[in-house]
Amino acid sequence: MGSVIAVANQKGGVGKTTSAVNIAASLGLLGYRALLIDLDPQGSATSGVGVPKRGLRFTVRDLLLGNCKPDEVIVHTGFERLDLIPANTSLAGAEFDLLDGEGAQRHLAHALESIRERYDYIMIDCPPSLGMLTINAMVAANGVIIPMQCEFYALEGLSQLTATIARIKQRYNPRLTITGILITMLNKRLALSVQVIEELRKHYGDRLFGTTIARNVRIPEAPSFGMPVYYHDKRARGAKDYLELARELTTRA
Ligand SMILES: Nc1ncnc2c1ncn2[C@@H]1O[C@H](COP(=O)(O)OP(=O)(O)O)[C@@H](O)[C@H]1O
Ligand SMILES: [Mg+2]
Secondary structure (H helix, E strand, O other), X not given: OOEEEEEOOOOOOOOHHHXXXXXXXXXXXXOOOEEEEEOOOOOHHHHHOOOOOOOOOOOHHHHHOOOOOHHHHOEEOOOOOEEEEOOOOOHHHHHHHHHOOOOHHHHHHHHHHOOHHHOOEXXXXXXXXXXXXXXXXXXXXXXXXXXXEOOOOHHHHHHHHHHHHHHHHHHOOOOOEEEEEEEEOEOOXXXXXXXXXXXXXXXXXXHEOOOOOEOOOHHHHXXXXXXXXXXXXXXXXXXXXXXXXXXXXXXXX
């Protein structure tokens, strides 16, 4: 059965979408069957793998609300072993609809039951909040990857996030764990970065991924071509970092 990993952090701009897209693509390149689920109404992961957000017959919203079957919403991206469940702004309203009724937290978990065994890894790109969409991701997942930038204030949000994960584990999903904390957009020349990493190691030990993602201009370029970074420039530092991270992930989840 596949591993389901939520890529979550309530802060925006920390590298969630970039990491979900590029980890999923790297896992595909390594020979694993990967599914990327876009759970952010912004739809950046969707356009990031070259799928137009407009004119989709079904999106993850339909899947969550039971309006379609998984097979009707899965898109083959054309990248190696990489499928997508897309999202667009229609998902914004779904958060409200999801608040109603029994089992509001479990819609995604139920929807994934029948497709889990088709994939080795399912990566979920979460929106920048701890609302019902992120909760659905964490209830469906067995692991969470927390991307963060290496800055002082990053530490502040982290305890709130780990407390939320602990609560969801206790109430809804006993097998949920923190797969790893991932440092993104790292500039190793900054002394502060080194300090923050040391601080994180002290608190979180080996929950911190050994692999870090360096700041690399090819990474923000790639989505404008609708491609994961490897397909944009396979020699780029960003492509190597995400392949390395995917390898490390396979030793953890
Ligand atoms: N390693 C990196 N180097 C340079 N830019 C990056 C890197 N990772 C992410 N970015 C850029 O930072 C911005 C925020 O990243 P994104 O993945 O969209 O964050 P989030 O999904 O958490 O909001 C995007 O413009 C993205 O292209
Ligand atoms: Mg995002």
